Amino acid sequence: MKLEKRVPSGREKDEASLQLLEKLREQLYSSNLTVLRQSAFNLSWLQEDGLDILKEAMLSPEASRKTKGAASYGLRKMRGRMRKPAREVLSEGTRSSDPGTAEISRNALRVLEQKKQGGKHKRSKKPAPARFEIRDLPSKGQKTLNKSRRFFGHPSSNR
Secondary structure, X not given: OOXXXXXXXXXXXXXXXXXXXXXXXXXXXXXXXXXXXXHHHHHHOOHHHHHHHHHHHHHOOOOOHHHHHHHHHHHHOOOHHHHHHHHHHHHHHHOOOOHHHHHHHHHHHHHHHHHHHOOOOOOOOOOOOOOOOOOOOOOOOHHHHHHHHHHOOOHHHOO
């Protein structure tokens, strides 16, 4: 897929950040799923610029289903003050005319709700395993150890 040149937002500090954003944007449209998810996760750390790129990928009619899935993953992983705008992008995606985008957005919002509620499946409380008794190892002079047991009322001292 041939991508159009991205218009810089003005928030980028230098040429290196522009190159990084462009590289991550290209990787987001890759065919390799691992590369897709890694680039989406990296974009989730990039505040407004990452949100813009993920939003573009999510709502673009030309983007593949894999790209949209990775973009929804990146939007779910947004941190801090970008969580709310990312959630708004996902809810905007549910109103999309493309049924694939709407489904991916609904699933992402469902995952976010489950995460908020503490997960879908509650783990059953299992009893804690019995703690091991901490004992001293017998030294070379084991007779002295037995003598000390007799004086302190150890159960094995009743011989």
